Amino acid sequence: MSAFPPALYLPNGSSLKAYAGESWEEIKRDPRGILMVFHPPVKGHRYIMGMDPTVGITGWSRGSRNPEDKKTDNGAIVIYDIGGDPRPIWTEDENGGRIADIDPQTKRQRIHYRDLQVAEFAAPCDAVEIARVADILGRWYLNPDGDPCELIWEGYPGCGMLTTQELLRLGYPNLWHWEYIGGYAEQTSNLGWRSFFQSLSILWTRARRHLMQENVTIRSKWLREEYANAQVNARTMRASGSYGNHDDRFMASNLALWAAHRWTYEMAEDRQNVSENPAPLDFQRSAPVLGEEYTTYSEFKEGVTDSWWE
8 A cells, every 4th residue: 555645746738747846744735736646557457537627717727826716616536446455354253363254166265356546636727627637647547458547527517518628639538428228228429427416316325335335445635535524415315515615526536436337327217327337346345444544444434424414
């Protein structure tokens, strides 16, 4: 597991530049505009990038930031290594000792493969600039076949359409397509996630379930804080940041997990907006690491999930 603080980079044009212009203490107070790399790309791993664009501030840069622009929503990017945090599973014997949990078929110790957060970027840049950052990162975190990692983003409604246009102009080759389900999953020609009442409710429900089943290792304290500050409407089951807090990172995170596992809507309508997982990972229960302050998932749940209800 990589040490904290993460490696720091500043997106610059079409490249990344190692950043050492400020102390880590200064950056912790305001990390906007700096790419946090918790784990560098590993050949053969499968990566998914989630992005939540925003109207932002055109021309924003870290050097020109001011206290007032903290109120502006961030464009956010979160990248996961899917199943990238394998951990052996142990059980207790009758004397309270630890023994390996052996699979009766393979005769080998069971492994819990958790999704591992490897990178994060957040800044109040506009919907075009965030697309350029995603283009750089996606061509760094490659899939096993050597192509840029799959990118899912909120493409409709709102400013995400500008992001889509810029991604097409840049020629990004691995864009997520919206899917429907009738009797089977069917990919449409629509690019990106489409947000509306029902889709946002299902997205949050699926992501929350995945987190609470202990299938994710979150490396960013800022992403963890956004999840901790999320407020959920018990009627609509839609989550948003509580007053004065952002929700851009956790939206990008939820989208990445959706694309990774292709979750299917379980609703009774004939035609629904869905994705489904053709080859689900064999997840087992085990406590993940969620940032630097929690050591067990029980602590995370006690400190976070109580805030997910109004």
